[in-house]
Amino acid sequence: MASYIVISGYASCPSLYIWNGNNYTYITEVSNAGWLGYMDYINEDGGIIFGGGNPWDHVKLNSSLLEVKTDAENGYDYYDIVLFQQWDEIFYLDTAYLVVVDHPADIDVYSTMVNYINPGFYGEIxxxxxxxxxxxxxxxxxxxxxxxxxxxxxxxxxxxxxxxxxxxxxxxxxxxxxxxxxxxxxxxxxxxxxxxxxxxxxxxxxxxDYIEMFDEAYAxxxxxxxxxxxxxxxxxxxxxxxxxxxxxxxxxxxxxxxxxxxxxxxxxxxxxxxxxxxxxxxxxxxxxxxxxxxxxxxxxxxxVTVHEIAPIATFKPLEFGTTNSNASGYFTKYGDVTPLLLEADDIFVIGMQGDNVSLKFPTTSLPPLEDGAERSFFLFVASWFKDPPGNWGYGFDFTVEPLPFRNMSGFPYPDTESYPTSEEHVSYLEEWNTRAVNVPEQTVTERNSVMELVAEALKLTALAGFALAGLVVALIWKKH
The missing domain is CATH 2.60.120 (Jelly Rolls)
Incomplete structure (x- = not known):
């Protein structure tokens, strides 16, 4: 049984727990640099230009705490890891996988962390x-x-x-x-x-107070x-x-x-x-x-020899207590979300306070450890997260949309940028993000109508290959 604390303030990001053979042990907060809202500079109009953010994190796990579990029904062993959203935030989990490193026993291995100004991947060992x-x-x-x-x-x-x-x-x-x-x-x-x-x-x-100091100086x-x-x-x-x-x-x-x-x-x-x-x-x-x-x-x-293990992922709600979060929007539906986490592709598991993602990493692909070698473990994860106004959020509402994406200049991003409008991304939004939270029924109906319009425009694109049809998709999506 996992013991969680649903709290607000001080830290941030999804919290990482691993199964140690008896219970789930807290390890750390992940993807700290994936915070949405990093500020760059003040422009000539006094507006704040946002820039930066990097969703990647590479967490070294304590090998002595990581124990194998057995799925007797399906006949395989696995490592059990949970990402739990303790804080009052909205998270956008893009990918997660286990990196297993076999190395000489007389040395150790580490990864690095990321700089939030650089959006790149830093996964060297x-x-x-x-x-x-x-x-x-x-x-x-x-x-x-x-x-x-x-x-x-x-x-x-x-x-x-x-x-x-x-x-x-x-x-x-x-x-x-x-x-x-x-x-x-x-x-x-x-x-x-x-x-x-x-x-x-x-x-x-x-x-x-610091931001207000700049506002007053600009005025x-x-x-x-x-x-x-x-x-x-x-x-x-x-x-x-x-x-x-x-x-x-x-x-x-x-x-x-x-x-x-x-x-x-x-x-x-x-x-x-x-x-x-x-x-x-x-x-x-x-x-x-x-x-x-x-x-x-x-x-x-x-x-060193590096093995990567993709997860079997299940998205679950808070199983006890309540949350007073006023986060709103269309979150990812609960259940099997494995397809969403296999690539870093701006196709997210989107959750809020109390939600958790169970990650099972099967050990079947791991070879026996060679003599004189040791095995170290890392969780590589890419996740953005959004704080509410008044608790580190600034420049946007506490809503699912607009969604972040890898190639944005910053968040919030300017009107000249948009979340991808490819058929794959729009279909993902329509199929997976159906859990309406704090959304009026009328808005739900309007969104469904918009998604139908976008689907029709995508069909036109596939049928005729017209650039104009693709533009229609983008315009419909941005307008609504």
Whole structure:
């Protein structure tokens, strides 16, 4: 039996539980970077332009807690994982699969986390020799304080940090900085960091106060066009002349998990100029990011064998208690949702507070473990999520629509962008998202009529192949 707590505030995202042989154990919140509402800059009209968001997460699971279950009726063993929506949010689960990594027993393996500015997939597996990790020579924060003791060992003591939303004014934003001297790594075959850290977003009200501070400054004519509300996280390396150089955007420092700290790897290979002998990096964050441990791995990447297991997925409602959520719209119907989670394709399982997705990962495809090898497990998942106004939501209503999608510039996205209107996507909306929550009956009837219009336009497209018919589909969908 799983014990859940339905709560609101503080953390976010679907909560991950795994079966440990006796009950379900809480692991972490997933897809923190899939939050909808990241802000980019203020335009010349005083409007906020939204940008960023990355639904991917790669969660390393504790192998000692993950136990096999048996489906006696169907004759197979499986790993049992549950994604439960504890928080008052709307989630859009795109895909989830189990990654099983066989590796030499004398090393460990880690994945990395994602940066919310980059929408890409970051699913590499890195080998780490934890017995030979190096400690940085020095570590200082934005105030020049020595924080090397905090990051030298994994002991639950974190570096002090500040939250940018507590900045004194719109033109005096306070940022976290961590400067690391890694020493002379000139002869290192590879350079990777092993980091244990977390982000604490803090309460929601200071976030709204921060936005209001910008609104008031803009009304007074003080904010230039293009001013960023909160700078995205970034990492720099020092060149031989002592100048800081920002690393390429697709290699930027990930944002750690919230609520529960996690350990992840960061690949630094190829980022330093070839003529440096002092390997220094500087990590800058607007949000309250703190670190418990940072180690340096200079061992070469070793060969590993990676197996991917697709889930058998069942979507279930809250089986006890109630939720006071006012989320509304057309959510995914309960039952078997396996077809929706096999690809990252903007075809989601859409749920709200109290909903949960049961994921069974059959072990039948796994070969026997070779001598001298160990097996590690990761859950790779892609999910967006939406908070209600007043509790981190801003710029949109607490409704299912508009739906996010992989190629959007940000959320909310401008009128020039739209959720895909292909036959596959429209058919998905019509067939799967039929659970109306807090929707007036008249609206349900109107939606059904719109879906019929779209279906007819799609038939015309299939029959004649006219570009005009495709345009009709898009216009009908956007209008309604």
């Amino acid at each position: 890195y080998t780490i020799d934890e017995d030979s990790l190096l400690t940085p020579i020095s570590a200082t924060n934005e105030n020049g304080e020595d924080v090397l003791p905090q990051i030298s060992q994994l002991d639950g003591v974190f570096t002090p940090a500040i939250n940018g939303v507590d900045s004194p004014s719109w033109d005096n934003i306070q940022l976290n900085q961590l400067t690391l001297d890694l020493g002379d790594l000139s002869g290192a075959p590879e350079i990777k960091l092993l980091i244990h850290g977390m982000v604490d977003w803090g309460p929601a009200q200071p976030y709204y 007074a004519g003080l904010v230039p066009n293009g001013t960023q509300l909160y700078p995205p996280p970034y990492m720099e390396v020092m060149d031989a002349q002592g100048n800081w150089m920002r690393v390429p955007q697709d290699r930027q420092m990930p944002t750690p998990a919230d609520y529960v700290p996690r350990t992840f790897a960061v690949d630094l290979n190829g980022l330093f100029p070839t003529d440096v002998t002092e390997y220094k990096i500087r990590i800058t964050n607007f949000w309250n990011v703190s670190f418990d441990y940072i180690g340096i791995d200079i061992t070469p990447q070793e060969d």
